Amino acid sequence: MSHFLGEFDCKLDTKGRMMIPVGLKKQLPEAEKEGLVINRGFEKHLTIYTRKEWDAIVEDMSKLNQYEKKTREFIRYFTRGASELTLDGAGRVLLPKNLLEYAGIDTDVVLSCQFNKIEVWAKAAYDLQLDDEPENFANLAEEVMGRAGRAAGE
Template identity: 70%
Template sequence: MAHFLGEFECKLDAKGRMVLPAGLKKQIPEVEREGLVINRGLESHLVIYPRREWDRIMEELSKLNTFERKTRDFVRKFMRGATELSLDSANRVLIPKSLLEYASIDGEVVLASQFNKIEVWAKETYDAQWEDEGDDFASLAEEVMGNLNRRVDG
């Protein structure tokens, strides 16, 4: 599967509908045929998956041992609010009110590409993440990516 690219600022209308940006729609040619799925993200945001990617995740989740309490709790929390989205004739998707409330979204949103999914953030929340970035990004990059090419001797 191809990875998404870009950040897109959008506005919701009074009914909670959002126009899927043309630049993003071009990256998901199968969206009109297969649809999308939206659910809660891990950090007060929402996540949109192309249907094919959602089905792949469901296949992985179905392999987990649901006799374990932590697994059941995780699956319930992950699935909570999951909703199919489809484009209307004006290229809009309707985001459920419960999900908008979860992510504190009320008006402006940022769609941020994350490999095979799209994060949906309240614009204020998204922008606040970058206010005190400073040298933290360089330190984070070193910590996360610094050992990527080192050979482990055993």
């Protein structure tokens, strides 16, 4: 499985449509045929998945114990607002108004590729988040990535 790469500044038109940047569109060859799915992110942003990736996530969630209240709440919240996106003839996607409102997105948008998904941020919120970089990023890297090495038995 390949991962998405890049960070892209975009603008929404007055109808809420966004042109997919050429550099990103090249990484999404199946998008025109299979479509994309957008939903709420864990923070106040949106997340775009390929249809194949979304189906894998939904398959994993379908195996969870839905008799547990926390599981039902998680599934309900995670899938809330999930919508299909299709590229029009001009290479644009129409972002759902309710999701734009949730993420506080008006006109200026940043698309931030994160492995198997694309985060969609209001530019101001994205910039603010990056301004809040940890004082010692090396310590954070050791704490987070060091766990990965220990988990692998290293």
